[in-house]
Amino acid sequence: MRPPTPLPAALAGRPFTAAEARSAGLSRRRLRAGDLVSPCHGVRVAVSGPGPTPAADPTLLDRVCALAAVTGAVVSHLSAAVLWGFPLPLRLECLTAVHLTSPTGKRAVRRKDVVGHSQALDPDEITVGRQTVCTSPLRTWFDLATILTPDELVIAGDFLLRRRNPLATLAALDAYLGRRRGMPGCRRAMHARALIRAGTDSPKESELRLLLVHHGLPEPGINIPMLDATGGWIQDPDMSYEEQKIAIQYDGGHHASPAQRRSDILRDEDARDAGWRVLVFTQRDLEAAVPGREPRAVTRVRAALLERGWIPPRP
16 A cells, blocks of 8 residues: 655644645645544544554543644633642533633634633743643633532642642642632632641542531541551551541542452551541442431541540530
8 A cells, every 4th residue: 555645744742733734735635544543523643653542532622732732822720620639520521622722812712622712811820841831820710610519629729739649739829719709710719728728648538528628527537647645656547536536538549459458457457456436438328318417428427536535516
């Protein structure tokens, strides 16, 4: 089979639109050649080497890189949130539309499977990566304020300030919100900020913390070191009530492995030997078994607090 003719220098090594291809003199037949793939509607990019190509199933990164390159817009909102790894609710995880933001005064992108926005972005609100340009972590979280529910926005904010490899600091978040006063979504963002906590380890731990608070229980501390009588370190429980010596652990899927289970058992044995009550929860404990009934996690934490001398505030 005859190899396809080389692409013009102006189109080689980058995504290009069908209109650009026609202007460069490429025929429809050339656009259907095997060395080109279509990461999104109306865009082509040359395959960079032998082996499988992304033509059959382009990833989100393939699509946003191509769309951002041919439109000059910035990847934003939910699409930027996915690229940064923000935890999103199930209803939003499989959306196919790409969010792109154009600067104020420039028309929002109008394309198939694209949600176009037109708004001002400061230089520090744009992050230039190796493959594409997207909104910064702080701006991305702020844009989510108009999309997510209040609790979902808090969980995303906890992720922003997570204990390992945080995307921002609490001081940077507060400074940023101070600049955004009066903008759409600012009130929702400020409300979420009051509930955001730095130093968390997982979105599910954040969800559990909010669940307890919404049911009228005191807010637990996060990853506070547990010490024995001699001051020796025992563990950093996910959450805890130091005064009542109650430790709360959320066990995700990775806790199911035999090695992890053994480690968890030893961890909790040491805590109990030191006089702590240890409560371990999974996803099922966060959900009400019967509509209208409080989740099991809330019931168990309340019972443990009362047992350890906690006095509920008067209504």
